[in-house]
Structures are given as C-alpha cells and as structure tokens.
Amino acid sequence: MLKALIIDDEKPVQIAVSKLGRWSYYGIEPPATAVNGKDGLSCMRELHPDVVFVDMNMPVMDGCTFLEKAHHEFPDSQYIVISGYDEFHYAQQALRFGACDYLLKPIEENALNSAIEKALHRIDPDLVFGQNAAKTTNTSPEEVISSIFLLHLAFLQNFVLAPYFDTI
Numbered sequence: 192m193l194k195a196l197i198i199d200d201e202k203p204v205q206i207a208v209s210k211l212g213r214w215s216y217y218g219i220e221p222p223a224t225a226v227n228g229k230d231g232l233s234c235m236r237e238l239h240p241d242v243v244f245v246d247m248n249m250p251v252m253d254g255c256t257f258l259e260k261a262h263h264e265f266p267d268s269q270y271i272v273i274s275g276y277d278e279f280h281y282a283q284q285a286l287r288f289g290a291c292d293y294l295l296k297p298i299e300e301n302a303l304n305s306a307i308e309k310a311l312h313r314i315d316p317d318l319v320f321g322q323n324a325a326k327t328t329n330t331s332p333e334e335v336i337s338s339i340f341l342l343h344l345a346f347l348q349n350f351v352l353a354p355y356f357d358t359i
Contacts, residue, residue, distance in 0.1 A: 193311070194238050195222035198231035198257065199246040199273065204296060208244055208273065211300040216321055217307055228252030228260075235265055242310045247274040247281045255281070258288035269310035273298060 197208050205224045214221055223238055225231040229252040231245065243261065247254035258270060272285040275296040282293050291313055292306035311318050 193217070193219045193242065193314075194240040195219050195242045195244070196225065196231065196234055196238060196240040197222050197244045198225045198228060198234075198249070198254075199244070200226045200249045201246070204246070204273065204298070207298055208303065211298060211303050212307060213304050217311060218320075219307070228254065228257030231257055232260060232264070235261060235268070239265070240268060241314055242269050242271065242307060244271050244273050247272060247276060247285070255284045255288075258285060258290065262288040267314075269313050271306045271310055 195212070195214070197205050199205050199208075209222055209224075212219070212222065219242065222244075223234055223240070225234045227249045228245070231243070232252075234240075235243070243265075245254045245257055245261075249257075254272060254274070258272075261268065261270070266289070270285070270288070270290040272281070272290050272293045273296060274281055274293065277295055285293050291310050294302055294306055308320070311320075
C-alpha cells in the first residue's frame with residue numbers, strides 16, 4: 192500500500208483531511224500526521240510517504256522551508272499544499288518545489304480526492320483506482336458535516352478571533 196502524511200499545525204484540518212480522503216479506494220494507508228515542517232521531515236525519513244499534504248503557515252518550520260528541504264531529500268514524493276492563504280507567493284513557492292496541487296482551506300472532499308488522484312498519476316500514470324484496494328469506504332454525510340464544522344471552527348479561531356486574543 193501507498194503511504195500519506197499530513198503536516199498541519201491545526202488538528203481540525205488533520206482530522207478533516209483524514210476523514211475526507213478516500214484512502215482505501217486509492218490503496219493508501221490511513222495518513223500519518225505531523226504538526227510542523229521539522230516534525231514532518233522526521234516523519235518522512237521514517238515513513239517515506241508517497242503523498243504529502245503540507246500547510247504553508249506553521250510554527251517551527253513553515254511550509255516553504257519544508258518543501259524546499261523535502262523536495263531535495265525526497266524528490267519522488269508528491270506534495271499537495273493545503274493553505275488558508277490565497278497568496279501568489281505561497282503558490283509560486285509551492286510550484287517551485289514540485290507541489291502538484293494547491294488546495295485552499297476549508298478543504299472540500301472532491302477537491303481533496305482530485306488532488307490525491309493527480310498526485311498518484313504523477314507517481315504512476317497507468318494506476319487504476321479501486322483495484323486491489325481494501326473495501327472502498329464512502330464518507331457518511333455526518334462525517335462530512337463534522338469535518339466541515341471542524342474546518343470552519345479552525346478558520347474562526349485563526350482568522351477571526353486570533354487578533355483579539357493572545358493565545359488561541
């Protein structure tokens with residue numbers, strides 16, 4: 192099976208990506224997680240993931256620095272940026288270091304799974320999904336609603352309330 196890694200300092204985003212991805216359909220193990228680029232590089236050295244989701248704005252090591260280092264050390268991994276920022280600078284940096292897609296938060300299920308397919312086709316253009324995979328699971332409406340709620344909560348905490356509080 193293939194391996195995936197989610198690198199994001201927001202737990203709700205990690206949960207949403209984990210729940211919305213059709214991992215077994217694509218023949219991918221449930222994704223591992225890391226909270227910043229430094230921890231992400233350590234996980235990559237241990238797991239050697241095929242697909243890596245990375246946030247651009249994280250403490251300790253941001254997404255741009257992570258992508259630069261990871262792309263040189265793991266050129267065969269496919270990188271998908273997940274970011275709350277629709278800024279050209281971030282997208283440009285992501286492309287410079289080989290990201291195959293750039294998704295804006297809150298993550299949508301169809302966009303996420305399309306990005307996973309795109310990454311997997313870069314690994315193997317002849318890959319056919321659903322074959323030799325474990326039982327295909329569909330995300331229930333309750334799980335989608337829960338994931339969307341968590342993403343909106345993270346957005347609210349980080350972009351609306353954060354300026355008014357020292358620690359959020």
